[in-house]
Amino acid sequence: MTTTDRTVEDAGRASPRPSPASADDRLRRLLVSLRDLGADVPLPELLRRLVEVACELVGARYGALGVVGAGERLVQFVTVGVDERTAARIGHLPRGEGLLGHLVDHPRPLRLPDLTAHPASIGLPPGHPPMRTFLGAPVRVRGEVFGNLYLTDKQDGGRPVPFTAEDEELLVAMASAAGVVISDARLLDVAERRQRWLRASADVVQDLLLEEAASLAQVARHARRAAGADLGSVLVVDPDDPAALQLVAADGGAGDRLLGTAWPREGSLVGRVLEVDEDVLVDDLVTSGLVAEGLVAEVPGMPDGPALLVRLPRVGAAARPGALALLRRRGAPVFDEEDRAMASDFARHVGLALEMQRAVAARRRLALLDERERIARDLHDHVIQQVFAAGLRLTVLAGRSSDPGVAAELRDVVAEGDATIRALREAIFSLEHEEPPDDLVTTARELVREYTGVLGSRPSLAVDEPFPAGDLPPAVAAGARAALRELLSNVARHAGASRASVHLAAPGGRLEVTVADDGVGVGTATARRRSGLRNLEQRARELGGRCTVASPVDGGRGTRVSWSVPLPVGVRGSARPADDAVGR
Template sequence: MADKPPYPRHGLTPVSSLPIDELLQELASRVSEVISGRERLRGLLDAVIGIGADLELAAILDRIVAAACTLVDARYGALGVLDDSGGLSEFRTHGMSEAEIAALGDLPTGRGILGHIIDTPEPLRLPDLAAHPASVGFPPGHPPMRTFLGVPITVRDKAWGNLYLTDKREGVQFTQDDEDLIKALAVAAGVAIDNARLYGELEASQADRERLLIFRDRDRIGRDLHDLVIQRLFASGLQLQSVVHLVEPPIAAERVRSVVEEINGGIADLRAAIFSMHQDPGQHLSATVRGLLGVVRQQLGFDPEVAFTGPVDSAVPEAVRVEVIAMLREALSNAARHSGASRVAVSVAVEQGVLTMTVTDDGCGIPATAPRRGLANLASRAEALGGMFTFGGAEPSGTRLEWTMPL
């Protein structure tokens, strides 16, 4: 019986038959392969952990592209997100400078090789992009690219997007191992993307619940103000009006009438405040302004004029919108209670990143002896937003208030 070999055969040259230098070289090669494989697996694990460490979708997409480039040593990477019609709704890139991205102009629409992977959602490795039948070339300003690896990303068994990697460094081609690594990364990416979308839905749902609670609290406060405060003030005003004819000294009667007017003004202010409490934070500024003018109309006795210029509904942040409505409410209340005006005009304009609001009336103007506390409050509100408040006379008579605030 022949002696059994001292090692199992796997199609490899027996190490005992190799010269010592070739033996050392072969062993070094095998060790290098083992170490390289372990490093790549560790890199894949780090990438999977990294992309799952964030719940914001945009950040996850950027992490996926960066991790893919690192894993297979690609110079450039991109992630295309598919829309409902099968085109590209978003395109995240890695490896190109801002100047190179700007030079490309519009985002890809899904033609050429990108369109081929969209239509055929399977991994694709190419030694030369230009040699593929679906290639349509690069637009002006696009950096040169040759080798290519594309892998689809699925979320819940539905095509969601594609990973594109080009120009493996040192001019070599992408390998089957590279493809396997990116396919594994794509699976993890699909899970991370799905988690981010679910988190976004839950966050939106929670925000809606909190918003509903806020509106319920505002409704309760509004009802309490109306039922407990406004009605009592109204009743007090009626009682004073009923006894004013019994007051003999004219100066005393005038003071009673003045108190009645102040009560009526306070009622109007409360109604305007209640209106502001019930405004939807997502409502357009123009609609909120018109609604406030409708409430103040009862106090003024006529309809104020209003004009809008520029993107007042899209360019004004929520924090500024809230302050603008508060300042406008105070200005209109002052005009109704003190100016004796027969005309009030409101202008809201957004031009070159600056919001300008003016309120003018044809009343008696601001007396020199009038307290400046209200005006100081209007100025401090504007200054808190980095803006400015000015006031003065209007032509031919009356008052002009103006706010300017950067957006």
């Protein structure tokens, strides 16, 4: 029999040994259960079913499998017998202290008639169901300890009884066989995860390079799905405050409420990722320093468990550094090194695609300038000369005409030709020297700075990448600028808000300008009476779009106004010149 740690009392000797037939029956059931478990069962489900089989084999009321991770800590804890309400009352899952930690430090079978009597025991947390008898055994995968099986409170006909030596032998045998099953399941799990990440990389890169309506929000969504996370987000250094970080894209739980959130860069995990170019894995978001104190409590639905952060590579000399943050709910499996490696590869693919797209945008800009120069040259060398020659001929004809009326009309035509030549020269000068007008993002930044003093706090600005820079049609650009100014003005005059946000995006061939605040809100009837909003609605309708008002939006307060119009074919999410890496 396997050597074990025991208290002075040997629980095996205190209980009668079951009959050989009973032992054979339990062994047969064990083999059948393990055979069924090996049929392509996903790893999380496999772990839970292993615990269920173990409890059934030895008659335990409660069971758990603690997965051991880096630093000899429990990084996952799969339980059976404890309902969700009780689990919520207990709080955070065990981290590997007390008796559970003893098994981590001493991976040998352990059988106890009273777990509270063991020297390593530190008692049970408040709200935990009472437990007395205990049986544990390590699970090894390819010679390394994967975790430990823990069973408590053996029942026989509804009566609590100690675990027996035969129970221990069965659990050790099961743990040994489970290691093989888990090893196969892990290989399958890694292969499936790698396939998801590769598919996500291919989809994002294709969207970016084909200039579909790809954006950082889509990057966050693809990454979240590939990682099996509850929230995917992209954070960047604030362009106006390098000491601050800003969340510019999010997908999943509480993502819409977190968009535009900012917090100090120094001392945060994101800051660490950006400063030392090191990906980060954390088991618990709340204790990681990633979020501002109290943010989780303020944002319902925000995942607060394991987190994975990887750097998004810089794109261009002046690009802002960014990071991809993936979060899971409390109690979910932690991210492992495989996740880190695959997410890092994904981030590099995204960075490469953004850089290639910026190169394409730069080539298009150069081609546009070359075309403007060619047009200017043709106007000067051909069109102006032809108009000038026609004017000379008309002047000669006017001098030869004996009819004063005809001569006067010819001289008027010559004057119009001179005016045409002047207009052409002005157009040529503009083509050769005039810079393209400021893009919508530049206008948004200027308005945010302008209204910071008026509002008493700086509105956040989030821009989904890629975003059409100066490629917007004049009517669309003018409408979007008017919408930004009018909406920020409304926040300043009417909202009484402590926080406001601006979001620019171009999803699905549309331009969307959204301004939100946490102020007093506005009724639909009141919104319709405001001439500024009526004008924005009219302008949006003229462009085939719409302007929508939502109020209240969160907790009975706030207003969100979205101005959305379609973009012409060919004007999609093209990237701005290379002074932005991941959105503003």
